[in-house]
Amino acid sequence: MFGAQEKKRKEKKRMSKEAAAEYHSKDFEWDQxxxxxxxxxxxLYHFLLPLDDTHLPSSSQSFSGSVSSSPSQHSDAWNKFHSRHSSGKFFKERRYLLKEFPELLSCDEYSKVLEVGCGNGSTVLPILRGNESITVYSCDCSIEALKRAEEVIDATDLISVKHRFHPFPCDFSISGFPKWLACDSCREVNLQKQDTCLSDVEDKRGAGLNDFTSLKEHKCCLGGVDFVTLIFTLSAVPLHRMPAAIAACFSVLKPGGLLLFRDYGLYDMTMLRFEPDKKVGFREYMRSDGTRSYFFCLDTVRDLFVGSGFTELELEYCCVTSVNRRKGKSMRRVWVHGKFQKSEDARKYSFVFDFGIKLYETEIWSKNIQGRLKxxxxxxxxxxxxxxxxxxxxxxxxxxxxxxxxxxxxxxxxxxxxxxxxxxxxxxxxxxx
Ligand SMILES: C[S@@+](CC[C@H](N)C(=O)[O-])C[C@H]1O[C@@H](n2cnc3c(N)ncnc32)[C@H](O)[C@@H]1O
Known part of the structure; x- marks a missing residue:
C-alpha cells in the first residue's frame, strides 16, 4: 500500500517537474x-584538416584521415563506458524529446520506433511513457548498454511499458539492421507484404527476441518502422562509417517514416574541452576510454541525410546556456536538431541514395584524404x-x-x-x- 503511494507521489513529482521545465533552444546565436x-x-588545433594533423601517428589513420578503431574495439570501449556508468545517477531521462518531436505523441496507434544506440534507455523511457500504444525496438553495439536499458525499463512503475520494449544487439554502421525489421524483399519492393521468410525468423531469434506476435502479423518481417531515433548516437560512429549507418536507417524506415536526430553541434563546450592529443580526425575526438565523438555542423548533417535519400524537414542548432551553480560557471551547449523524412515514393530515391554516398565519398575523402595516402x-x-x-x-x-x-x-x-x-x-x- 505504502509502496504504491510512494510510486504515485514520485510520478506526480516527475510530471510537475516536466511541466515546469523550460524549453530553450536559442539562448545565444551560433554565428556569434x-x-x-x-x-x-x-x-586553432580544432580547425585543422586531417591533412594538417601531422602530429597524429600515420599508421593508425584510416583512409578517411581519422584514426580508426575496429568494430570490436568500438563496442568494447562502449561496454567499458556503460560498466563504469552503471549507477542510477548517470541515467537522465530525455524529457524534452517529446516536445522537440511531438510526432511521437500524435502518431498512428501501434506505431513502431527504432531507437538506435539506446544506451541506458534515456530516450526509450520517455517515448514509452509518453505514448501508450507505441512499440520501441532498440539496439546498441554494447551488451552492457542493453543490460542497463533493460534494468531501467524493468524498474519503471508502469507495467505496460515493459511489453513494448524490445532490445537487441547490433552495430548498425557495420552490419546494418537485422532482416526481421525489414527483409530484403520488403526493402526492395517498397515494403509489399511477402510470404514468411524463414531466414528472417532465424535472424530475429539470433537477435535474442522472444516476442513473435508482430512478426506473425506481418509474416516475413515487421515491415519496417515508422520512426528511427538517432539521439547522440551518430556522433559516436567514425565519420567514414556514417554514410553506411544512415543508409541502414533509411532502409528500415517505412516510406513516409521519420528520422529524428539530435546530436553534438560544432563548437559545443564539450568539443572545445578536448585536448589536441584527443583529436583523431577532422572534428572527431577520442576520449581516454576509447569512445569517440564527432561534432556536426548543419551542412555535414544535411549532406549525410539528404545524400542518403532523406528529405529535410527541420534542421537547426539548439544553443543553450546552462549554469553550473556549484562551480559558478556558465557553459554554452550546442546541439543539432534535425527531422528527416523518407519519401512516400521510396523507390525514386534508391538511385539518389547510391549517388549521394558516392558524391560524399568522392568530394570529401577522395580529394582530401586519398591524396594524402598517395x-x-x-x-x-x-x-x-x-x-x-x-x-x-x-x-x-x-x-x-x-x-x-x-x-x-x-x-x-x-x-x-x-x-x-x-x-x-x-x-x-x-x-x-
Ligand atoms: C551517447 S549514447 C546515447 C544513448 C541514447 N541514444 C540516449 O539518448 O541517451 C551513444 C550510444 O550509442 C551506442 N553506439 C555507438 N556506436 C554504435 C554503433 N555503431 N551501433 C550501435 N550502437 C552504437 C553506444 O554504445 C552508446 O550506448
Missing amino acids: LRREIESDPSL RTKRERERERKREKERGRRRLRSVADRRASASVASAMPLLVASAIADRRAPRLRLQSIF
Missing part, C-alpha cells in the same frame, strides 16, 4: 559563438611551397573548395590553411602539440 571561437588562437611527404612539401608562392588569394580559393565539400565552413579552413603555411605560426602549432 563561431566568430568568437574562430578568432581564439588557443583553439603523395609522399616530399611531394606534399613541394606542393605546399608552390601554394605559398601563389599567395594568399590562392590559399583562400583552396580553402573555399575544401569547404564546398560541406564538411567545413570556409572560415576555419582559411585560417588553418593560411596559418599552417607560415613558418612562425607553424612552429607555434608544433609546440602546442
Whole structure:
C-alpha cells in the first residue's frame, strides 16, 4: 500500500517537474559563438584538416584521415563506458524529446520506433511513457548498454511499458539492421507484404527476441518502422562509417517514416574541452576510454541525410546556456536538431541514395584524404611551397573548395590553411602539440 503511494507521489513529482521545465533552444546565436571561437588562437588545433594533423601517428589513420578503431574495439570501449556508468545517477531521462518531436505523441496507434544506440534507455523511457500504444525496438553495439536499458525499463512503475520494449544487439554502421525489421524483399519492393521468410525468423531469434506476435502479423518481417531515433548516437560512429549507418536507417524506415536526430553541434563546450592529443580526425575526438565523438555542423548533417535519400524537414542548432551553480560557471551547449523524412515514393530515391554516398565519398575523402595516402611527404612539401608562392588569394580559393565539400565552413579552413603555411605560426602549432 505504502509502496504504491510512494510510486504515485514520485510520478506526480516527475510530471510537475516536466511541466515546469523550460524549453530553450536559442539562448545565444551560433554565428556569434563561431566568430568568437574562430578568432581564439588557443583553439586553432580544432580547425585543422586531417591533412594538417601531422602530429597524429600515420599508421593508425584510416583512409578517411581519422584514426580508426575496429568494430570490436568500438563496442568494447562502449561496454567499458556503460560498466563504469552503471549507477542510477548517470541515467537522465530525455524529457524534452517529446516536445522537440511531438510526432511521437500524435502518431498512428501501434506505431513502431527504432531507437538506435539506446544506451541506458534515456530516450526509450520517455517515448514509452509518453505514448501508450507505441512499440520501441532498440539496439546498441554494447551488451552492457542493453543490460542497463533493460534494468531501467524493468524498474519503471508502469507495467505496460515493459511489453513494448524490445532490445537487441547490433552495430548498425557495420552490419546494418537485422532482416526481421525489414527483409530484403520488403526493402526492395517498397515494403509489399511477402510470404514468411524463414531466414528472417532465424535472424530475429539470433537477435535474442522472444516476442513473435508482430512478426506473425506481418509474416516475413515487421515491415519496417515508422520512426528511427538517432539521439547522440551518430556522433559516436567514425565519420567514414556514417554514410553506411544512415543508409541502414533509411532502409528500415517505412516510406513516409521519420528520422529524428539530435546530436553534438560544432563548437559545443564539450568539443572545445578536448585536448589536441584527443583529436583523431577532422572534428572527431577520442576520449581516454576509447569512445569517440564527432561534432556536426548543419551542412555535414544535411549532406549525410539528404545524400542518403532523406528529405529535410527541420534542421537547426539548439544553443543553450546552462549554469553550473556549484562551480559558478556558465557553459554554452550546442546541439543539432534535425527531422528527416523518407519519401512516400521510396523507390525514386534508391538511385539518389547510391549517388549521394558516392558524391560524399568522392568530394570529401577522395580529394582530401586519398591524396594524402598517395603523395609522399616530399611531394606534399613541394606542393605546399608552390601554394605559398601563389599567395594568399590562392590559399583562400583552396580553402573555399575544401569547404564546398560541406564538411567545413570556409572560415576555419582559411585560417588553418593560411596559418599552417607560415613558418612562425607553424612552429607555434608544433609546440602546442
Ligand atoms: C551517447 S549514447 C546515447 C544513448 C541514447 N541514444 C540516449 O539518448 O541517451 C551513444 C550510444 O550509442 C551506442 N553506439 C555507438 N556506436 C554504435 C554503433 N555503431 N551501433 C550501435 N550502437 C552504437 C553506444 O554504445 C552508446 O550506448
